Amino acid sequence: MNIAICDDESVFLRTLHKKINDMKLPDCNVYEFTSGRELLNNTVEGKFEIIILDVEMPEINGLKVAEMIRRTDKNVIISFLTNYAEFAVQGYEVDAFRYILKTQPDYILKQQLESIFEECRQRFRTYSFKNRNMSFTFKLDDIISFEVNGRIITLTTQKGTIEYYGDFSEICDELTPYNFVKTNKGILVNIEHIQKILKNDVHLTSGIVFPIGRTYKDKIISKYTNFATRR
Numbered sequence: 001m002n003i004a005i006c007d008d009e010s011v012f013l014r015t016l017h018k019k020i021n022d023m024k025l026p027d028c029n030v031y032e033f034t035s036g037r038e039l040l041n042n043t044v045e046g047k048f049e050i051i052i053l054d055v056e057m058p059e060i061n062g063l064k065v066a067e068m069i070r071r072t073d074k075n076v077i078i079s080f081l082t083n084y085a086e087f088a089v090q091g092y093e094v095d096a097f098r099y100i101l102k103t104q105p106d107y108i109l110k111q112q113l114e115s116i117f118e119e120c121r122q123r124f125r126t127y128s129f130k131n132r133n134m135s136f137t138f139k140l141d142d143i144i145s146f147e148v149n150g151r152i153i154t155l156t157t158q159k160g161t162i163e164y165y166g167d168f169s170e171i172c173d174e175l176t177p178y179n180f181v182k183t184n185k186g187i188l189v190n191i192e193h194i195q196k197i198l199k200n201d202v203h204l205t206s207g208i209v210f211p212i213g214r215t216y217k218d219k220i221i222s223k224y225t226n227f228a229t230r231r
Contacts, residue, residue, distance in 0.1 A: 001025060001120060004043070006033040006053035006062070007081060012102060016052070016081075019109065025117060036065035045073045049120050052100070055082040066096065077123065079116055122179050122192075127171075134164060140178055144206045146171055146188040156206055181223045184213030191227045 003020065007013040013032055020030050031048075033039040036057050043051075051069065055062040066078050079098040097119060100112050128137040138157050147154045148168035155162045172180075172188055179191040183202050193205040197220065201209050212220060 001028045001050065001117070002048045003028065003030045003050045003052065004033060004039060004048045005030060006036065006039045006051070006057075006065070008034055008054065008057045010034060012081075019106075020113065023110070023113065023117075036060040036062060039065060040068060043069060043073075046075075048076055049124055050077045050079070050116060052079045052081060052116070055080050075123070077116060077120055079112075125178065127175065129164065129166065131165070134162075136162065140175070140180075140190070141192055143190050144193045144204055145190065145208060145210070147210075148186040156208065158206075179223075179227060181220050182213075182216055183210045183220060184216055191224055194224060197221060197224060 005013060005016055005020075007016070013034065017030055017032060020028070031042070033042065033053075036053070037060055039051070039053065040060075051066075053062040053065060057065075062080055062082075066080075069076065069078070077097050079100060080096055081100050081102055083102050098112055098116055100109060122140050125140050126137050127140060127143060129135065138155075138159075142158045144156045144158065146168065147156075148166075151165050151167075153164055153166040153168060153171070155164070168186065168188075172182060175188065176182070180188050181191055182188050187210050189202060189204060189210065195203045195205055197203075197212070201211050202220065203209050
């Protein structure tokens with residue numbers, strides 16, 4: 001995970017870098033930049049998974065920097081640092097994931113950083129399968145659901161449906177630490193693709209409606225609520 005942090009306040013920049021290091025993220029590299037121009041000169045598509053930058057900087061502000069980055073990189077997660085919550089509305093224009101107020105307590109800052117890193121793990125992580133007959137790889141946010149019937153897995157993605165022989169329990173073990181949850185014994189869905197949860201079923205963006213098992217409902221609602229709150 002490559003993270004760029006950009007702020008013209010060197011003291012805050014070092015403090016933020018230390019806070020990220022203290023979280024002991026695996027395979028994490030943090031790069032410091034003290035101006036928007038310096039960041040732009042060192043940014044190419046795909047170099048960073050996360051960019052955290054100050055809004056109020058001299059010469060070129062963070063909103064303009066983000067706008068220029070978005071012209072070439074649609075996937076990087078951009079989050080803003082600011083002293084003023086009023087800038088948040090403008091951030092939607094560049095698909096900002098999070099606004100971080102510099103004046104907030106440390107425990108809230110940590111929670112916000114954790115939500116950014118969790119989003120990164122979800123957005124850039126992939127699920128892969130390979131046997132003698134087929135192989136494929138999908139980004140997790142492209143996957144809508146898995147459904148098992150015997151040993152046949154039906155995988156529904158934004159690009160279509162695939163059927164293959166697989167181990168449903170292994171899929172659940174791999175993906176439930178991310179934004180996936182079981183709706184009943186044989187169905188695993190991506191929380192990002194849930195449109196609504198009703199009394200007895202869950203509606204997905206693909207148009208699929210799955211029943212909710214009685215013993216799974218509380219877990220689904222809890223995980224979906226936590227996901228929606230982080231967003």
